[in-house]
Amino acid sequence: MGITRRRFAQGAAGALGIALAPRLVTPAIAETDPIRIGWLGSVTGPLAAPGVGFQRGMRWAVEQHNADAKARKIEVIERDTQGDPTKAVNATQELISRQNVNAIWGPGNSGESLATTPIMARQTMPNLHPCVVNSLIDTDKYPNAFRLAPSNIQWDDAVRNYTLKILKLTDVAILGDATGYGTSAVKDSVASFKKDGANVVYQEVIDTNQSGVTPNLLHAREAGAKALVIWSVTTGLNARLMSARSAIGWKVPIIGHPALGTGEVGKLVAAPGDWEDVFCVGYRSCSYDPNGKLPPRMQEFMDRIQGKIELSDSVLWWVADAVDAVDLIATAVTETGSTEHKAIIDWLNKQHAYPGLFGDYTFTPQEHNGYPTEEVVMSVANTQRNGAYRLAPGYT
Template structure:
């Protein structure tokens, strides 16, 4: 199996691009030929770190299934369009994949701002959708009955971060900052009232453009406001690294607690010094963290072994991104193997209310609730414990 490094993945995905086409989505799967999975990542632009990491997992999962003979002898075909971190391009790409390519299932978009822009377009096409994004509004069984979240919601992510700051670090005064993307603004909107309701005090709230080069004025205002913790919500590794670098330059010894990208290899690569990763705690997941015995869960350890054998790079990304993408191929395969031939039958298979086992998580969806990720699997981890995309639980968390 070929190596899937960052450069090769971006180049291969860019080559898969095509022109927008029109037409109605097919209500049933074709009975012959490949089974098409559409994937809408940002492979370039400000939000690309997530798309590249998840994409490695999707590609590996499809390749692994195809190497084992496919599904009933039929191969899976992964059709990728780079959204370029642009909601408008994401909408056009979603329309192409659902209407022209007539994919059986659409995965993505890979970040929430683009997903918010695409939800109605995908729903109108009657295409089953698996979504890796956190923003709460993306799941609505009345408006989007074929959309399923294969990740936690912002309510789950925010609860884990707030608990760590308030109950474990024993800090009440926090600065909550976001970038200006759809994800950033929606996250701040959700997390600020959650923090206040849990007994915290938001002494500073602000939105920062991800490309803003000088963060010192913003950071000075946070410190002047009395913040004792910084809680950033952005998927942009450049912005997150600048926050950590400026914190160090200010000699401001406060913890940073927030989004999973705080711990990514891309963020680490942009730090002025390795020490700037100290006291940084990011959302993570039990399936992709070392346990108290220093080992990964057995299912995850087996997965990592297969990734290494296939030379899939994990040292510059997050393992949970790769695992989340990998699970998508299995979720699609299980639905097709069950005999599902229409979008509604695929949804009915996922809606059964029983666990769908994956590496990243065991997903349980019902017709009333398409948020399928287990609450207890959302944890906080320690950024500077990074090892090939895996982390230790944050200090004090296990207790």
């Protein structure tokens, strides 16, 4: 029996059958054939933290589906891109032309997605991804691409509003890693902070392998920064910045990217205290209330995956977002009865407040940014418990 959206959202263990059309030049696959999904993820190297989380969620969802004897089986063809856009391009071309996948989940970071999105668009390949760079969603250029996470505009809004309106700090330094994502995020963040009247006293992009970051922080302090805004997915760089802040005795808050709160950071900082006064982008769906409870839908999911998915070194939203990707595609095929590219895309374009785990997604033909802005908040970075966090102080 195929799933419905509400059945999955309520935590049932029903089939997660995914079926997407092959390339337009080939005939539709038989209903009994396995569904072939390509997964592009950086699961090794300095950018691996999100990729590992996305991979865990995807694998769990597929296992749930394949455990149903009545469900059409899923085959996942995984390619580790190692955070390298060139590897991601080569893998994308292979998945489409040689592996004949029916859909692609990923890439898992924006630097790679900037390189692969046009390739998938030329093949009208249904593509769901969690990448935040604003330009990755353009319904004229990429009508096949759907974002299952906030855009960087939404992240930036949450960081900027918390810094300026809740912490009431207007002199800021903005740093990022020297990836496609980090470079773009710093540029956008500087512009938006300045537009809101902040004084951006220092900005820089830093190589992910740069070991000594003390000079960067000294420059920021000398320029008069009262807060550090950091846009980096690299846990090693984030940890080095936190520890360098402590080493120079600089007591300013760090506000920024969700990766500031991944469990790996706690293992890499020089001392536990280095992780204090750090606030990362978070989500209400993955935030504990004052009684230590998650929202009901997410709490039910957590109960189901206990002992099955490791979360101590990852972030819950990465896992949940990948589960939602599988669920959305599966429900599209179930409700349309079709594996054609156009049918899947048309179905996605009609979804309003689709109840996923990570959030309720809304898409139209003109808008493929599906995540609700009101769900984006700031979290206390070192309060992670099973991949979720406590809301940062100041929210009502």
